[in-house]
Amino acid sequence: MKKHIITILALTFSIAAQAQNFQPVDRWLDDNAAKMGGRVMLMVYKDGQIVYSRSANNMTMAQKMAGRMMARRMGQTPSFDDYTASTRQPMASCSKWFSAALVMTFIDEGKLKLTDTVGKYLPMLSQHGKGRITIGQCLSHLTGIKAPELRESMADMRNARSMDDAINQIAQQPIEGAPGTVFHYSNDGLQIAGAVIEKISGKSFETLFTERIAHPLEMKDTDFGKGPVALPAGGAGSTPNDYMNFLEMILNKGTFKGKRILSEKSIAEMQINRLSPSVKIGYSPVEAGNFGYGYGEWVMEGGAVTSPGLFGSFPLVDNQRHYAGFLMCVYIKNDGRNERYKQLKSLLDTAMK
Incomplete structure (x- = not known):
């Protein structure tokens, strides 16, 4: 009897997934793949299951040639196969969401406060007039520091020895x-x-991420590399499967498979737009458009949240329609990227009805 009930539930989920109209999403992927590096992979999660998973591969000869050159520089064998749910790629700024969540685990434990000033822990910053920056301001890009351009900054961090x-x-x-x-x-x-x-912990960032985020979320192929210094803002590598586990936790207000990873309060804090009218915009990437910003994530219209990366990947949680999506791609040219994000979300919103 129990076996029959499980079978009926599985069929019910399958029928519900098939009832959603993803044909416009299929067409969008096919039409836009060439503009997004030639290869894309999209996964969508709702009501406890993956309801959509599809790749598109429309790589041009020029894109394949660039891929071969890049692979040679990195000492790798070039591959032009379709992306799959287990394909691992650099996440760039999609990493920020992971890192903000990791910091919030310390907030939940009372080992850190969002109002704590960084000079308390890092005297070097106090010596240069930056000690009064708070943890909350670090997570929302409100430090007041005039940082170099993102790629230059990442290169500088990679050259750091500790x-x-x-x-x-x-x-x-x-x-x-x-x-x-x-x-x-x-x-x-x-x-x-x-x-x-x-x-605070006496442990490396990579160890903390593994213990507090990756391991409990079963993110087996996600890490921040093995370099001398972790890059919390852009150094993670991950897969669609792994990133979707993280998004499932965010969507379910801090829980994953019955385990509490973050408190509901921390999830809510992360999603509050900190860009009030009194805040001056020193720099915001063009692809962010008019999005707001919380802790490690952009706040879109209607309360959806995201953390896109430099290479174009687009994670998404829509709290109102209760679904999550992850688009994997690798390309640098960001012309029209914000509009593509909005187009894709609109199509997903329609499919989720």
Whole structure:
């Protein structure tokens, strides 16, 4: 009897998934794949299951040639196969969502407060007039630090020999406004927050991420690399399967398969738009459009949240329609990217009805 009930439930979920109209989404993937590096993979989760999973591969000869050159530089064998749910790619700024969630685990445990100032843990920042920046401001790009361009900043961080070395580099950056008054999207705030939790715990950022996020969320193919310094703002590599586990936790207000990863309060705090009218925009990427910003994630119209990366991947949680999606792609040219995000979300919203 129990076996029959399980079978009926499985069929019910299958019929519900088939009832959703994803044909416009199929067409969108096929039409846009060439503009997004040639290969894309989209997964959508709703009501406890993956309701959509599809790849599109329309790589041009030029894209394949560029891929071969890049692979040679990195000492790798080029591959032009379709992306799958287990394909691992660099996440760039999609990493920020992971890192903000990791910091919030310390908030939940009372080991850190969002109002704590970073100089308490990192004296080097106090010596350069940045000690009064709070943890909350680090997570929302409101540090007031005038950071270099994102790619330059990432290159500088990769040359750092230790986390202290990375913080020393940030300490010497110029200031463009008082903390909390200027939004400047950058790598610096999350790097500072990462250094703080290392000081508090006595463990490396990579170890903390594995213990507190990756392991409990069964993210077996996600990490921040094995370099001397973790890059919380852009250094993660992940797969659609793994990232979807993270999004499932966010969608379910901090729980994953019955395990509490983050408190509901922390999930809510992360999704509050911190860009009030009084905040000056020092720098915001073009592809963000008019999105707001919370802790490690952009706040879209209607309360949906996202954290797109430099290479185009687009994670999404829609709390109103209760679904999550993850688009994997790798390309640099960001022309029209914000409009593509909005188009895709509109199509998914319709399919979720």
